[in-house]
Amino acid sequence: xxxxxxxxxxxxxxxxxxxxxxxxxxxxxxxxxxxxxxxxxxxxxxxxxxxxxxxxxxxxxxxxxxxxxxxxxxxxxxxxxxxxxxxxxxxxxxxxxxxxxxxxxxxxxxxxxxxxxxxxxxxxxxxxxxxxxxxxxxxxxxxxxxxxxxxxxxxxxxxxxxxxxxxxxxxxxxxxxxxxxxxxxxxxxxxxxxxxxxxxxxxxxxxxxxxxxxxxxxxxxxxxxxxxxxxxxxxxxxxxxxxxxxxxxxxxxxxxxxxxxxxxxxxxxxxxxxxxxxxxxxxxxxxxxxxxxxxxxxxxxxxxxxxxxxxxxxxxxxxxxxxxxxxxxxxxxxxxxxxxxxxxxxxxxxxxxxxxxxxxxxxxxxxxxxxxxxxxxxxxxxxxxxxxxxxxxxxxxxxxxxxxxxxxxxxxxxxxxxxxxxxxxxxxxxxxxxxxxxxxxxxxxxxxxxxxxxxxxxxxxxxxxxxxxxxxxxx
Amino acid sequence: xxxxxxxxxxxxxxxxxxxxxxxxxxxxxxxxxxxxxxxxxxxxxxxxxxxxxxxxxxxxxxxxxxxxxxxxxxxxxxxxxxxxxxxxxxxxxxxxxxxxxxxxxxxxxxxxxxxxxxxxxxxxxxxxxxxxxxxxxxxxxxxxxxxxxxxxxxxxxxxxxxxxxxxxxxxxxxxxxxxxxxxxxxxxxxxxxxxxxxxxxxxxxxxxxxxxxxxxxxxxxxxxxxxxxxxxxxxxxxxxxxxxxxxxxxxxxxxxxxxxxxxxxxxxxxxxxxxxxxxxxxxxxxxxxxxxxxxxxxxxxxxxxxxxxxxxxxxxxxxxxxxxxxxxxxxxxxxxxxxxxxxxxxxxxxxxxxxxxxxxxxxxxxxxxxxxxxxxxxxxxxxxxxxxxxxxxxxxxxxxxxxxxxxxxxxxxxxxxxxxxxxxxxxxxxxxxxxxxxxxxxxxxxxxxxxxxxxxxxxxxxxxxxxxxxxxxxxxxxxxxxxxxxxxxxxxxxx
Numbered sequence: 001x002x003x004x005x006x007x008x009x010x011x012x013x014x015x016x017x018x019x020x021x022x023x024x025x026x027x028x029x030x031x032x033x034x035x036x037x038x039x040x041x042x043x044x045x046x047x048x049x050x051x052x053x054x055x056x057x058x059x060x061x062x063x064x065x066x067x068x069x070x071x072x073x074x075x076x077x078x079x080x081x082x083x084x085x086x087x088x089x090x091x092x093x094x095x096x097x098x099x100x101x102x103x104x105x106x107x108x109x110x111x112x113x114x115x116x117x118x119x120x121x122x123x124x125x126x127x128x129x130x131x132x133x134x135x136x137x138x139x140x141x142x143x144x145x146x147x148x149x150x151x152x153x154x155x156x157x158x159x160x161x162x163x164x165x166x167x168x169x170x171x172x173x174x175x176x177x178x179x180x181x182x183x184x185x186x187x188x189x190x191x192x193x194x195x196x197x198x199x200x201x202x203x204x205x206x207x208x209x210x211x212x213x214x215x216x217x218x219x220x221x222x223x224x225x226x227x228x229x230x231x232x233x234x235x236x237x238x239x240x241x242x243x244x245x246x247x248x249x250x251x252x253x254x255x256x257x258x259x260x261x262x263x264x265x266x267x268x269x270x271x272x273x274x275x276x277x278x279x280x281x282x283x284x285x286x287x288x289x290x291x292x293x294x295x296x297x298x299x300x301x302x303x304x305x306x307x308x309x310x311x312x313x314x315x316x317x318x319x320x321x322x323x324x325x326x327x328x329x330x331x332x333x334x335x336x337x338x339x340x341x342x343x344x345x346x347x348x349x350x351x352x353x354x355x356x357x358x359x360x361x362x363x364x365x366x367x368x369x370x371x372x373x374x375x376x377x378x379x380x381x382x383x384x385x386x387x388x389x390x391x392x393x394x395x396x397x398x399x400x401x402x403x404x405x406x407x408x409x410x411x412x413x414x415x416x417x418x419x420x421x422x423x424x425x426x427x428x429x430x431x432x433x434x435x436x437x438x439x440x441x442x443x444x445x446x447x448x449x450x451x452x453x454x455x456x457x458x459x460x461x462x463x464x465x466x467x468x469x470x471x472x473x474x475x
Numbered sequence: 476x477x478x479x480x481x482x483x484x485x486x487x488x489x490x491x492x493x494x495x496x497x498x499x500x501x502x503x504x505x506x507x508x509x510x511x512x513x514x515x516x517x518x519x520x521x522x523x524x525x526x527x528x529x530x531x532x533x534x535x536x537x538x539x540x541x542x543x544x545x546x547x548x549x550x551x552x553x554x555x556x557x558x559x560x561x562x563x564x565x566x567x568x569x570x571x572x573x574x575x576x577x578x579x580x581x582x583x584x585x586x587x588x589x590x591x592x593x594x595x596x597x598x599x600x601x602x603x604x605x606x607x608x609x610x611x612x613x614x615x616x617x618x619x620x621x622x623x624x625x626x627x628x629x630x631x632x633x634x635x636x637x638x639x640x641x642x643x644x645x646x647x648x649x650x651x652x653x654x655x656x657x658x659x660x661x662x663x664x665x666x667x668x669x670x671x672x673x674x675x676x677x678x679x680x681x682x683x684x685x686x687x688x689x690x691x692x693x694x695x696x697x698x699x700x701x702x703x704x705x706x707x708x709x710x711x712x713x714x715x716x717x718x719x720x721x722x723x724x725x726x727x728x729x730x731x732x733x734x735x736x737x738x739x740x741x742x743x744x745x746x747x748x749x750x751x752x753x754x755x756x757x758x759x760x761x762x763x764x765x766x767x768x769x770x771x772x773x774x775x776x777x778x779x780x781x782x783x784x785x786x787x788x789x790x791x792x793x794x795x796x797x798x799x800x801x802x803x804x805x806x807x808x809x810x811x812x813x814x815x816x817x818x819x820x821x822x823x824x825x826x827x828x829x830x831x832x833x834x835x836x837x838x839x840x841x842x843x844x845x846x847x848x849x850x851x852x853x854x855x856x857x858x859x860x861x862x863x864x865x866x867x868x869x870x871x872x873x874x875x876x877x878x879x880x881x882x883x884x885x886x887x888x889x890x891x892x893x894x895x896x897x898x899x900x901x902x903x904x905x906x907x908x909x910x911x912x913x914x915x916x917x918x919x920x921x922x923x924x925x926x927x928x929x930x931x932x933x934x935x936x937x938x939x940x941x942x943x944x945x946x947x948x949x950x951x952x953x954x955x956x957x958x959x960x961x962x963x964x965x966x967x968x969x970x
Contacts, residue, residue: 380613393656396660412649461543
């Protein structure tokens with residue numbers, strides 16, 4: 001190991017340093033000043049995010065176990081920005097509810113460990129590193145989901161998440177073992193050369209896919225989603241739906257487009273069916289939800305279905321549109337969760353009906369929410385439209401017109417339930433609306449960043465060009 | 476800054492100014508100033524267009540082409556011909572009239588005007604776009620504010636109507652999206668690069684099979700907003716629930732996007748598909764014409780009458796477009812313009828009557844000519860224009876449509892034409908019935924005797940709309956020439 005290879009792992013090492021620093025800080029900060037740990041953690045992570053943007057070389061480490069390149073680097077930055085926004089949005093919640101129970105530091109340590117796992121997962125060059133990353137990213141989140149120990153639903157969420165994710169990663173591991181059995185190697189670079197479409201490899205690929213499909217909550221592996229989102233603290237629900245899903249989509253995309261490319265015949269049809277099922281089930285179930293967290297859970301299932309439209313084509317265009325879509329999705333969904341978080345923290349209200357008349361008392365929050373929902377629904381000129389349009393373009397480029405048609409039908413269905421929330425906020429008048437309140441500065445900053453993202457990311461075309469250029473690496 | 480981009484930038488500036496204004500008084504002044512500037516620009520554009528046309532024989536003039544997303548070959552590409560110039564003028568007049576009519580908008584005035592102007596940005600952008608992607612973006616921008624405009628400021632079952640309208644129009648635009656992608660991925664059929672540029676695609680011979688597949692999608696995608704039967708059901712409910720200015724803008728301008736899009740995209744880019752499918756859509760359009768007219772007879776709510784009348788009149792636009800010849804197309808564009816002014820005027824008048832009498836039920840109204848003579852007289856004039864009396868805009872338009880339609884010597888076309896012509900008679904019935912019930916006769920309600928006189932801003936709004944109606948009827952030739960000239964390249968492209 002020399003200095004250059006350290007620099008390649010800059011993200012991982014820095015984050016590890018932050019985790020260690022936080023442990024030290026936990027020891028030395030006196031109990032009556034524990035609030036400052038939140039400021040410290042956010043500050044450190046902010047610096048880490050900024051440093052992440054410095055350019056990095058393209059190379060492999062540890063004999064190919066760990067690799068990095070422009071696109072992976074870019075995606076780590078996307079995850080960083082997402083987590084930073086999420087920290088800003090949950091700072092108030094932490095200070096008010098969690099630090100008092102003397103477990104503020106642990107929150108950050110667990111969250112950052114999970115993020116570290118994701119870094120390793122998306123940088124992995126073999127299945128061993130991949131699996132380690134996958135586990136490291138999942139286990140801390142299960143602990144976090146059960147973080148509000150006084151709340152029974154939170155405990156339920158934790159246990160549900162850990163059980164189903166254990167099963168899913170077990171199945172995935174089984175699939176990996178089959179791929180290993182046929183190719184004799186766990187390195188991606190070798191498997192690309194050796195794998196061919198036999199029954200055993202196909203089965204292996206399908207089982208492997210299952211593990212990640214669970215993380216992305218694709219139908220039929222989505223049953224945990226709504227319950228966990230509802231029970232878990234909002235920050236964790238938001239983390240699961242944005243960061244965790246984004247990272248899983250990314251690594252799934254890389255593996256399908258490179259390692260499992262010879263098996264395209266197999267997974268192409270599978271994804272075709274799963275995309276249709278995911279879009280329809282996610283959307284149709286979202287129609288009847290009353291709780292905002294469950295609502296966003298089903299909406300995020302449906303969004304995952306749209307992502308599959310880019311996944312099915314397996315080209316540079318597909319890669320670029322998926323990364324672009326996920327980037328925009330991070331901002332849109334975090335904005336929506338941020339508003340839910342702000343309102344829930346102030347008033348404890350989480351139902352759509354509670355939002356009635358919100359615009360007349362809290363216009364700014366309502367506007368943020370509306371922008372976020374429009375972006376999720378894909379209405380121009382906000383960013384979500386561009387993300388979706390390009391995904392559909394990717395699918396159409398390989399002639400999947402019928403799939404695109406079903407997708408646009410789903411866009412229309414989804415518009416209905418997004419408008420239900422807009423209706424509650426803008427159209428309805430309420431006898432006892434949520435009173436006016438001002439959020440603290442972190443929350444406002446967190447929402448502001450998402451709004452800027454939603455407004456700018458779509459229209460600012462050089463960003464897409466940049467992603468497209470980076471995406472050439474895997475094809 | 477080029478002359479066309481200003482049509483986008485001025486409204487954006489207006490919105491920014493609105494964000495910083497407070498209360499009704501400031502908001503309406505800001506919107507009025509913005510809309511007057513916009514109208515000035517539209518009038519200026521007409522003169523500039525004639526000047527430019529004299530020296531420039533391109534299909535589109537004042538073009539500007541900036542690369543937006545280079546990997547998809549998406550451009551911000553704008554330009555106008557005679558047709559879009561005329562429609563831009565229509566839009567700016569209706570928007571300004573709408574601002575005047577909403578002079579007393581007390582509930583959330585700032586938000587109201589912002590939504591109204593966002594809608595107008597969509598419409599302006601749509602008419603100047605030469606790039607399918609940009610056009611589609613503006614199309615959706617024009618539709619979505621309707622949800623808030625009807626839902627917040629509407630009357631009656633407003634939530635239901637707003638949702639129905641939004642979902643149907645956005646659903647249609649979703650179908651349109653498939654068609655646009657289909658056109659895009661076939662735009663390299665002659666070996667060129669993939670492109671969204673309308674003028675470039677028109678030169679490409681898209682494979683016939685693809686044309687047959689995507690024409691219905693493109694046609695329906697646009698025609699839903701043009702109230703094609705049986706997809707018109709959003710329109711009566713939407714109009715009836717919308718506040719006055721929104722009905723005006725919607726029927727006057729927004730529904731014109733349908734005809735324009737059908738013409739500019741579906742027919743121009745997929746001519747073989749149009750030939751293949753025209754019989755089917757002619758039947759639907761003819762049904763719409765007749766059905767709308769008969770439905771209007773049975774209605775008692777003034778807004779429903781006018782909404783169904785719009786279905787009938789706009790059915791005529793689609794009908795004429797499907798006739799695929801120059802005279803009929805000229806008629807279709809003229810009808811779009813004429814109906815735009817006329818129906819906006821109708822909705823403005825209905826809004827005024829409703830604001831005073833608090834009812835829109837014609838059976839409860841009566842003798843209004845005696846108490847509010849100004850409004851009533853204009854109503855009669857608008858009615859006469861609507862039933863196609865010579866001297867008004869409607870006559871010129873319908874004359875062209877039917878002459879053009881009858882040019883086909885095919886039996887099918889002739890029968891369809893005859894059926895559609897008969898709608899004119901029905902139109903006369905429902906217009907005269909309303910005039911008789913509502914304006915003539917004794918005053919039915921004592922309370923009507925003390926109705927408020929017309930205010931200056933209402934008069935201004937009315938006159939803004941009335942002048943073009945009479946102007947088009949008396950001197951249609953310059954407009955018709957401008958349109959015919961612009962139709963020439965499309966005719967050549969089609970045949």
